[in-house]
Amino acid sequence: MLLNFFYYIYTVKKNIINQKIITMAYEHTNSKGRVYHCNSKDVTLKSTGRVQTIYYFSKDARDTACDLPAGKVVIENAKTGLPMLKNK
Secondary structure (H helix, E strand, O other): OOOHHHHHHHHHHHHHHHHHOOOOOEEEEOOOOOOEEEEEEEEEEOOOEOOOOOEEEEOOOOOOOOOOOOOEEEEEEOOOOOOEEEEE
């Protein structure tokens, strides 16, 4: 009985470690039909030492995926089709 309990705990712990958290992030399909995923990253500015969040788009889904930030809209470069964020 006690052995079964420890095996259950081991199995649950193993499953939690092996699972990846999947977040639904903002996706943008450009005029050429390519899908881009919105990502964010916190960076420290060298000049002031302030931490600022930057947003960027990638062709593949990453762990840094995020939703579209409030007050921003997606625009597309007419020449290259790359998406960019712009204030409303």
